[in-house]
Amino acid sequence: MADAPTTLVILGASGDLTRRLLLPGLGSLLRIEPDRHVVVLGADRAEMSQEEWKQRVSDSLQEADVQEEVAERVVGAARYQQTDALDPQQLTDLVADVPGGLVIYFALPPQVTVGVCALLAEMDLPEGTRLAMEKPFGHDLETAIQLNEQARKVVPEDQIFRIDHFLGVNTVLNLLGLRFANRIFQPLWTAEHIERVDICYDESLALEGRAGYYDKAGALTDMTQSHLLQVLAMFAMESPASMDPDEIRSLKAQVLRATALWGGDPVTASRRARYTAGTIEGREVPDYTAEEGVDPERGTETLSQLIVHVRNQRWSGVPFVLRSGKALGDDNKQITVTFRAPAHIPDGLTESGAPDRLKLELRPGAVALDISVNAEGDPFDLEQKELGTPLGQPRMKPYGEVLGGILDSNPLLSIRGDTAEQMWRIVEPVLDAWRADEVPMEEYAAGTAGPDGWYEIPATD
Numbered sequence: 001m002a003d004a005p006t007t008l009v010i011l012g013a014s015g016d017l018t019r020r021l022l023l024p025g026l027g028s029l030l031r032i033e034p035d036r037h038v039v040v041l042g043a044d045r046a047e048m049s050q051e052e053w054k055q056r057v058s059d060s061l062q063e064a065d066v067q068e069e070v071a072e073r074v075v076g077a078a079r080y081q082q083t084d085a086l087d088p089q090q091l092t093d094l095v096a097d098v099p100g101g102l103v104i105y106f107a108l109p110p111q112v113t114v115g116v117c118a119l120l121a122e123m124d125l126p127e128g129t130r131l132a133m134e135k136p137f138g139h140d141l142e143t144a145i146q147l148n149e150q151a152r153k154v155v156p157e158d159q160i161f162r163i164d165h166f167l168g169v170n171t172v173l174n175l176l177g178l179r180f181a182n183r184i185f186q187p188l189w190t191a192e193h194i195e196r197v198d199i200c201y202d203e204s205l206a207l208e209g210r211a212g213y214y215d216k217a218g219a220l221t222d223m224t225q226s227h228l229l230q231v232l233a234m235f236a237m238e239s240p241a242s243m244d245p246d247e248i249r250s251l252k253a254q255v256l257r258a259t260a261l262w263g264g265d266p267v268t269a270s271r272r273a274r275y276t277a278g279t280i281e282g283r284e285v286p287d288y289t290a291e292e293g294v295d296p297e298r299g300t301e302t303l304s305q306l307i308v309h310v311r312n313q314r315w316s317g318v319p320f321v322l323r324s325g326k327a328l329g330d331d332n333k334q335i336t337v338t339f340r341a342p343a344h345i346p347d348g349l350t351e352s353g354a355p356d357r358l359k360l361e362l363r364p365g366a367v368a369l370d371i372s373v374n375a376e377g378d379p380f381d382l383e384q385k386e387l388g389t390p391l392g393q394p395r396m397k398p399y400g401e402v403l404g405g406i407l408d409s410n411p412l413l414s415i416r417g418d419t420a421e422q423m424w425r426i427v428e429p430v431l432d433a434w435r436a437d438e439v440p441m442e443e444y445a446a447g448t449a450g451p452d453g454w455y456e457i458p459a460t461d
């Protein structure tokens with residue numbers, strides 16, 4: 001027996017996000033939670049037959065290995081309605097008389113989302129209607145505030161789900177268990193013991209045909225402004241009493257409110273670079289500016305680094321380095337916590353020379369601790385050894401986790417409006433400094449580790 005129905009209206013149903021992420025995410029959710037009763041109502045400007053839409057839904061469910069009878073039920077109820085979402089009458093017709101609760105998912109270009117919100121604000125929507133919004137949430141602080149105001153004219157804040165699929169990644173969620181269920185780490189999670197934290201998401205993938213989106217966004221906006229600041233908030237927040245969404249989202253917001261550029265200066269706190277031609281695992285990668293669809297005049301970075309600090313008692317003085325880029329030699333997607341040196345090492349022991357480190361690998365998922373132990377031979381000669389464990393496989397795709405939260409009206413895994421604004425507040429001075437060319441655009445050959453010298457933390461006054 002399936003749950004009460006929810007109608008998931010997907011605006012932009014023939015787009016890339018729906019095909020690559022949303023429908024597969026729904027499939028992975030239904031495989032684990034087959035009792036969910038979801039009516040998938042696709043809407044887009046494109047002409048599409050009912051059969052074609054049902055086939056798309058069916059393919060995603062099949063690929064996710066959803067039970068046959070569940071897939072039949074969901075595909076049977078799915079329908080498509082050709083709609084220009086900016087046409088008030090067509091939009092009204094789309095959401096009128098839908099069965100069960102209503103979720104409106106904006107898989108639309110950002111400027112269209114703003115227009116549709118303005119129309120929805122004038123309409124009578126069913127009680128409890130939820131909005132699911134994709135990033136970017138505005139393109140700077142001012143537009144983020146405007147978008148929030150517009151969306152809150154449609155439904156209250158706790159019915160607005162701003163999507164960040166990183167929050168559905170099991171290894172990011174693992175931060176909560178690791179931090180708050182292990183006595184061994186709790187007392188160490190402070191500036192007294194931690195020297196620096198590196199949150200890194202280096203990809204060996206290059207542009208992979210996504211110039212249309214990426215060349216307008218760049219590494220800082222694509223990754224750091226959204227995903228990496230969310231990871232920082234999960235890493236640095238205070239301990240919650242429970243998994244209550246209000247509490248956890250407030251604790252994350254508290255961190256982001258306290259977050260500021262290292263040294264207060266966007267020029268010294270940030271670095272940017274762009275890849276030139278190179279080779280990655282035997283693959284020839286062209287110069288970024290020669291990639292199809294790239295406009296070199298935009299000056300888009302493919303690697304960015306931002307150093308911030310969290311201005312509170314727990315973290316004062318600890319640099320958090322947020323780095324992400326494309327076409328790098330290694331897929332280095334991990335949080336590295338570097339601990340301070342012990343206060344005293346007994347005379348007669350030879351140090352390993354390397355600090356103790358906790359490494360939280362985000363993809364595919366592992367935890368490892370580098371500690372000083374006896375080396376081979378002389379027992380007083382120390383060396384660094386790794387204790388580690390892989391993490392369990394995710395039960396579903398990150399989009400499945402996030403979608404499950406929306407269908408349950410549980411905002412734990414979505415971004416609250418004030419937080420979306422804070423994330424722009426943090427990066428906006430950097431984007432301004434880059435536009436004014438105050439930070440040089442460095443270069444690195446594709447397949448390398450990026451420019452030299454980025455690991456050092458600049459001194460502050």
Ligand code: NDP
Nearest residue numbers: 012014015016017044045084085086107108110134135136
């Ligand atoms: P696409 O351009 O592939 O899809 C958007 C769809 O919306 C298109 O089918 C488009 O139709 C349709 N559309 C445009 N205007 C209207 C309208 N007035 N009424 C109805 N449909 C309309 O974009 P994506 O799927 O890539 O992105 C969608 C959103 O998701 C964006 O906000 C993006 O930033 C975000 N996002 C995307 C990710 C991705 O990997 N694709 C990842 C994270 C976020 P038409 O082709 O006719 O214009």
